[in-house]
Amino acid sequence: MAQGSEGDSVSxxxxxxxxxxxxxREHAGSAKRxxxxxxxxxxxxxxLINSLAAAVNMGKWNPIANVGGGGAVTTVSRxxxxxxxxxxxxxxxxxxxxxxxxxxxxxxxxxLLTPAYRNVILEVLxxxxxxxIPNWTSIEDLVREALVIINQHGIQGFxxxxxxxxxxxxxxxxxxxxxxxxxxxxxxxIKTVKEATQRINEYYTTSx
Numbered sequence: 001m002a003q004g005s006e007g008d009s010v011s012x013x014x015x016x017x018x019x020x021x022x023x024x025r026e027h028a029g030s031a032k033r034x035x036x037x038x039x040x041x042x043x044x045x046x047x048l049i050n051s052l053a054a055a056v057n058m059g060k061w062n063p064i065a066n067v068g069g070g071g072a073v074t075t076v077s078r079x080x081x082x083x084x085x086x087x088x089x090x091x092x093x094x095x096x097x098x099x100x101x102x103x104x105x106x107x108x109x110x111x112l113l114t115p116a117y118r119n120v121i122l123e124v125l126x127x128x129x130x131x132x133i134p135n136w137t138s139i140e141d142l143v144r145e146a147l148v149i150i151n152q153h154g155i156q157g158f159x160x161x162x163x164x165x166x167x168x169x170x171x172x173x174x175x176x177x178x179x180x181x182x183x184x185x186x187x188x189x190i191k192t193v194k195e196a197t198q199r200i201n202e203y204y205t206t207s208x
Contacts, residue, residue, distance in 0.1 A: 016055075017055070017056065020056065032101065032102050032168065033101045033102070033172040033173070034082065034101065034102045034103075034104050034131075034168075034169065034170060034171050034172050035101050035102070035103055035104065035171070035172060035173045035174070035175055036104045036106065036128070036129070036171045036173070036174045036175070037049060037103065037104065037105055037106070037175050037177055038106065038109075038174055038175070038176050038177065038189075038193055039108060039176055039177035039178055039186075039189075040108045040110040040178070040179075040182075040186055040189065041107060041108030041110060041111060042108070042179075043108070043177050043178055043179040043182070044177060044179060045105055045106075045108075045177045046105055048177055049083060049086075049087065049103050049105055052086060052103075053083075053086050053087045053088055056086060056088065056100065057088055079106070079107065079136055079137060079138050079139065080104065080105075080106045080107075080128065080133055080134075080135065080136070080137045080139060080142075081104070081105050081106070081135060081136060082102050082103070082104045082105075082135050082168075082169065083102060083103040083104075083105065084102050085097050085098060085100040085101075085102065086100045086101065086102070086103055087103060088100065101172070102168075104169070104171065106128070106139055107139045107140070109121055109125075109139070109189060109192075110186050110189050112140070112143055113188060113189055113192060117143070117147070118188075118192065119150070119155070120143060120146050120147050120150055121143065121192060122192055122195060122196055123146060123150070123155055123158055123159070124139075124142055124143055124146050125192065125193060125196035126196050127158075127159075127162045128169075128171065129170075129171045129174075129196060129197060130165055130170060130171075131165045131166045131167060131168070131169035131170035131171070132162040132163065132164060132165050132166070132169075133162065133169065134166065134169070135169065146158050149161055174193060174197065176190060176193065
């Protein structure tokens with residue numbers, strides 16, 4: 001515990017929270033920044049989002065992201081979904097609420113990332129990163145659609161289909177989530193995500 005300016009005790013969590021809000025205020029830009037959480041299914045992406053939101057919300061646990069896991073996975077965890085202001089939008093008691101970044105949760109791609117599907121997954125990731133995929137899109141349906149389009153019209157056909165970029169869905173940063181008890185990291189998924197972040201502007205444009 002530390003002492004506050006008026007002699008009251010301040011927990012380490014409170015000090016970290018104050019430092020976080022100070023950093024947010026100093027580095028806030030004119031546009032919202034979206035952070036995409038990527039990882040295998042069931043590693044805890046949604047749980048991490050909930051924990052971060054609780055840490056900012058004075059430690060109040062109010063789950064915003066539906067948690068899947070090793071068993072049945074909820075509908076939300078199978079979709080691309082954006083949580084405005086870390087999912088705390090509307091909670092006006094949270095300082096600088098409108099400056100907080102948005103979190104984008106999406107289903108794990110590891111089960112779909114096979115050698116036959118790699119180029120399709122790579123193209124889908126590029127479209128997601130550049131904000132070309134609308135909120136609430138089913139990732140599994142999107143991959144199926146991309147496979148059909150690419151088989152019939154090539155990769156350019158998919159790029160034309162999802163050419164329009166939505167500024168509120170563009171990704172600023174990617175957080176890769178892995179479980180602590182994983183024996184090995186999903187190297188192929190990490191490699192694919194890394195490749196997808198490169199040279200996006202060569203493939204997608206905001207003009208229409």
